Amino acid sequence: MLVLPSTEYLIYSIAYGSSLALLCMGLTLTYMVTKVPNFAHATLAITGSAVTLLLIDRIYHVFYLEGGASSLGKTPYYTLYLIAPISAFLIVGLVALIQYLLVLRPLSSRGVGIIGLMIATLAFDIILVNILTLTLYLMPTAYFGKLIGPSLKGFDASVSVLGISTSFSRLALPVIAVTLAIALHLFLTRTKFGVSLRAAIENPDLARVLGINVDLAYMTSWFIAGGLAGASGALYIFMVENFKPAVASLVIVSVFAGSILGGLGSIYGALLGGFLVGVTETFVVVLIQNILAAYGLPITLTHYQRLFSLLIVIVMLLLAPQGLTGLISRVGRGGR
Amino acid sequence: MSQPILVAEALSSGYGKFQVLFDVSFRVYENEILAVVGPNGSGKSTLLKTVFGLTTIYSGSVIYRGRDITRLPPYVKARIGVAYLPQTDNVFAELTVKENLLMAAYTLEESEARDRIEEVLNLYPVLKERLSYKARSLSGGERQMLALAMTLVRRPDIIMLDEPTANLAPVVARHLLKKISMLRDEMKKTIVLVEQNARAALELGDRALLMVSGRVSYEGPSESLLQDVELGKRYLGLR
Amino acid sequence: MVDSLLGIFTLTDVLDLIIITVVVLALNLMAGYAGIPNFGMAVFVFIGAFILAGVGTRIALLLASYVDPGFIDTLGREHAFIALKYNGSLRDLVLYGVAGDPVVNRIATPRLEAIISQDLILSIILLIIVFGLAIIVGALTGIIASFAATRLKEDYLAIALLAFSEMMVTVVFDQTDSLAGGPNGAWVVRPWPSVLENAINPITPTGVSPDLMIALIVGLLTLLLCILYAERIANSPMGRMLRAMRDDDLAISVYGRDVALTRLKVMAVGAAIASIAGAIYATIHSPVKAIDYNRFDWTFTPWAMMILGGVANNWGVILGAITIYTGKRLIHFYMPGLLTTLTPILEIVSRFAVPLVLVTILVILLLVTLRPRAKSSTMKRLITYTIIGLGGSIVLVVILSISIKAILDNIDIVRAITLNIFVGLIILLVLYLKPQGIIPEKPSKTLSRKELEEIQTKSYKEKAPNPYKTTLDTQSKEV
Helix, strand or coil: CCCCCCHHHHHHHHHHHHHHHHHHHHHHHHHHHHCCCCCCHHHHHHHHHHHHHHHHHHHHHHHHCCCCCCCCCCHHHHHHHHHHHHHHHHHHHHHHHHHHHHHHHHHHHCCCCHHHHHHHHHHHHHHHHHHHHHHHHHCCCCCCCCCCCCCHHHHCCEEEECCEEEEHHHHHHHHHHHHHHHHHHHHHHHCHHHHHHHHHHHCHHHHHHCCCCHHHHHHHHHHHHHHHHHHHHHHHHHHCCCCCHHHHHHHHHHHHHHHHHHCCCCHHHHHHHHHHHHHHHHHHHHHHHHHHHHCCCCCCCHHHHHHHHHHHHHHHHHHCCCHHHHHHHHHHHHCC | CCCEEEEEEEEEEEECCEEEEEEEEEEEECCCEEEEECCCCCCHHHHHHHHHCCCEEEEEEEEECCEECCCCCHHHHHHHCEEEECCCCCCCCCCEHHHHHHHHCCCCCHHHHHHHHHHHHHHCHHHHHCCCCEHHHCCHHHHHHHHHHHHHHCCCCEEEEECCCCCCCHHHHHHHHHHHHHHHHCCCCEEEEECCCHHHHHHHCCEEEEEECCEEEEEEEHHHHHHCHHHHHHHHCCC | CCEEHHHCEEHHHHHHHHHHHHHHHHHHHHHHHCCCCCCCHHHHHHHHHHHHHHHHHHHHHHHHHHHCHHHHHHHHHHCHHHHHHCCCCHHHHHHHCCCCCHHHHHHHHHHHHHHHHHCHHHHHHHHHHHHHHHHHHHHHHHHHHHHHHHHCCHHHHHHHHHHHHHHHHHHHHHHCHHHHCHHHCECCCCCCCHHHHHHHHHHCCCCCCHHHHHHHHHHHHHHHHHHHHHHHHHHCHHHHHHHHCCCCHHHHHHHCHHHHHHHHHHHHHHHHHHHHHHHHHHHHCCCECHHHHCHHHHHHHHHHHHHHHCCCCHHHHHHHHHHHHHHHHHHHHHHHHHHHHHHHHHHHHHHCHHHHHHHHHHHHHHHHHHHHHCCCHHHHHHHHHHHHHHHHHHHHHHHHHHCHHHHHHCHHHHHHHHHHHHHHHHHHHHHHHCHHHCCCCCCCCCCCHHHHHHHHHHHCCCCCCCCCCCCHHHCCCCC
C-alpha cells in the first residue's frame, strides 16, 4: 500500500527547497564574481538565523506568548516574518562584504590561486562559525536560557491553510524566495547599475575601460549574495531541530549540490538547482522510501538525505560539470 | 596637410621583459586612415596596445593633441577620446545588444546616452533588429559592428582597430571596411587600422605604416607602398 | 597520565602528534607532489580506523569463535545487545551487529581482545588482515581519487573530494549502525599479541597502558618510513619533475604516461599511509566514531599545518605540524590560567570599555584617512596592519571584558572555540604573508608582476589573454 507523503510534508519540502534556492543563487553569484566556491556560504545563512533567534529572544517572545507583557497578542508577531529576513539581509550582506574585502580581495590581489582562495574561505568559515558560537554562548539572553540548541519550532506561528496545518515560515519562505529572485532579476536586467554588474562579472577589463567601477560591482554582488543567504537563514531556523551554528557544515554540501546541478555560471540555474535538490532531499527521498516500503523493503532512507546531494555533486562534476543550464544551452545551440 | 593629432616618439615597449617594439615613431593625422601592416609578429597589435596603455613601456612617449598621455590608464584615455577595439572580447557576450550599448554609454547622462545610442543604431541598422539578442548569438560581422558601435557611442576622436575583419567572410569583411571608411568620410573620425589583409587595408588607408620585427620600415602614403612591388612581396604577401 | 615534555604533553598527545604528522606528510605527498587538492583527507584516515573497528572486530569475532566456540554464547547470554542482534547465528552477528550499545560493547570487546591476544597465531592473523586491508583499501581509494583528478579541474576536484569524504564519513558510516556502530561508534579490538605487550613492559612507564606504548612505537616507525619515502620522492628526478610540472599541462602532455603513473603511485602510497595512521590512532582512541574523523581535524588542520610549513617541503610540513599542534596544546593548557590572571585587568577595562572603543575607532579612522598619503608602500602596509591589529584587539578586549565571568564559566567551550579560530587565523595569516606558499596552480588573473611577465613572455606567441588586460607597469596612480 503506497502511502504518499503528507501534504504537510510537501509544504515543508517546498519551503526547504526555497531556502536552498536562495542559498544557491548567492553561492553562484559569488562564484561568478570571484571564481571561487565560498565554503562559508552556509555559515552566512546561519548568521541570518542567529538574527531571527536574537529578535525572538529580545523582542518577539513578548508578542508570542499568551498573556505576555503585551496585550496585543500574536498579531504583531507576524511582523517578525518580515523584519527578520530584512534585517538578516542587511546584516549578513555586510558580513559577506567583509569576507570579500578582508579575505578574498586582498589575497586574490596578492596572487593566491584558486585552491588557496578556497582554503581561505574555509578558514573564514571556521572563524565565522566559532565567533557566532561564542557570541551566542556569551550573549546575555532575555528569554531563552541558552542561545545554543533551542528549537524555534515552537515559535513558528501555526497556520491552517485549506485544512492543512502548517507553519507560517513554511509559507513565507517560498514567497520570499520568489520575491527576491524576481527582484534580483529586475535589478540585473532593468537597472543600469544591475546590468553593469553583469558586465563587470563577465569582462571586467572591458567594463573598466568603459568607466564602470568594477570593484563596486564586485562588492555589491557579494553584499547581495550575503543578503540572500541571510534572508534564507532567517526563516530556515524554524525548520531546524537543534539550532547551533555548526548546522551550517551540514547544509553547505546541499548548497554546492544545488549550484552545481544548476550550473555554476547561471543564477537562474542555481535557483532551479537549489530547489530541486531541496525537494529531492526531502520529499523525493520520503517518496522513494514509501514506494520501497510498499514493495516490502522497509529501508529508512531519511537518514541518508544528504547522501543524495553528495551523490549529485559527485555525479554532476564527473559527468556534466556545466550543470543543467549547460546541458540545456548545448541542446539549444545544437539547433543553430 | 593637417596637424598630426597623435604622435608616437621612440616607443619601446613589450610584455614584461619581453620587448616587442623597438624605437617606434609615427604620426597620425586628423581625419585620415592610417593602415598598419606587416608580417605576423611584427608588433602591429602591440603598437595599438602600447598607445592605449596595455603594455610595459620602456621608453618613448605618446602625445595626443599636444598632451603627453603615455602613462595614463586606459579608461582615462578612453574618456578623452582615444578608443581601442581589440579583435576579441570586445563586447559583453552575455548581455543583449541593447545592454551592451547601454554599458558603452555608462558614463553619459541618461538623455545624452539615449541620443547617442539612437545615433549609432541609425548607423548600423542591423543592430536595431537585434536589440534584444544576446551578443553571443550575433554573427561575427554583427559582433564587430556592435563593438564598433559601442566605441562610437563615446564619440572618440581617434579609433584604433585591431584586425577587425579577421575571421570574417570576405563579403562581410568588405562591408565592415566600408563602414570603417564611412567613419572617416562622414563622421570625420581618425582611424588607425591594423590589418592582416594588407591589400584591403592599403587600398582603404590614406597613409600606411609598415612594421617589420618591431620596427617601422615605412611610413608614408599607402598608395606608394601598394605600388612598391619589392616591399609588398617581401613583407606583405602581395603579388 | 604521565606528564612529560614541558608538562603539557601527555604520552597520548605525543601519539596524536605523531599521527597527525604522518597524515600531514601524506597530504603533502598528495597535494604537494601529486598536485591533487585533497579536501577529503579525512576519509583516508577514517578508512584505517573503520577497518580496525568495523572489519577488525568482526574478524576477531570469527577468529574467537573458532578458538572458543562457547565464548559467543556466554557473551550472548550475558549481554543483551548481542542478543538484540544475535539470533544464534554467528554469521548474522558478523554481518549485522558489531556495535551500537556503547556500554555493553565496552565490556565485550576487551573480552574479545583477551581471547585473541592470548593466541599468537590468531593475533598475527588479525594484525595482518587489518593492516593489510587498511593499506589496500586506502591505496585503492587513493587511486580512485587520482583518476578523478584527470577528469576534473582543480576547484571541482577539491569539491568532489570533499563531497566524497563527507559522504563516506558523516553520512554513510555515521548513519549506518551495522557498519561501524553508527553515531555511537564501534569499539576496537587491538590486534597486538600478548607476547608483544609483555615485551614492551620493561620500557613502559608506570601508569601507561602497553597499548599506548605499542602504538607509539608503531607510530614512530610509520613516521620514519613515511619520511624516508617522502624524501625519496622529493629528491628523485621524478619528484622534481612532478613539482615543476604540477600545473603545466603542456609538459604533462609531453611526458604523459610517466608522470601520470608516478602521480598514481604517489596517491596510492599517500592514501595507504594515511589509512595506517588512522588505524594506529584508532587503537588508542576507542570507540571509533565518525564524528571524530571530521573534516576540521583531519582535513582542514593538516592543510593548515602543510601551508604553514611550506607545500612540497617535507621538513617544513613536519615543522608546521609540530608548531600548530604545540600551539594548540599551549592554548589549551594556559588559556584558563591566563584569563583568570587577567581578570582584574579586564574588569577595569570593561568599565572603560566604551571610551576605549571610541578612542580606538577614532585612531583607526585617523589612520584610514592618513593611509593614502603615506609615502611608501611599506608605510602603507604598516598602517594597514596596525588598523587590522587595533580593530582585532578592540573586538577581543570588548568580548573578554564584557563577559569575563561568562567565559570562565564556560571555559571548555571557549577554549575549543579559541583553538578553532587559532587554526583559521593561522591559515589566513600564512596565505596573506606568503601567498607563494600555497600550491602553485594555474595562474589566476591577478599575479605578482614577476609571474605575470613570465607568463606573458611564454604566451605572447599564442593567443593573448583578454586584450584589455593591462600589465602593471603602465598603470599610473589613479587620476
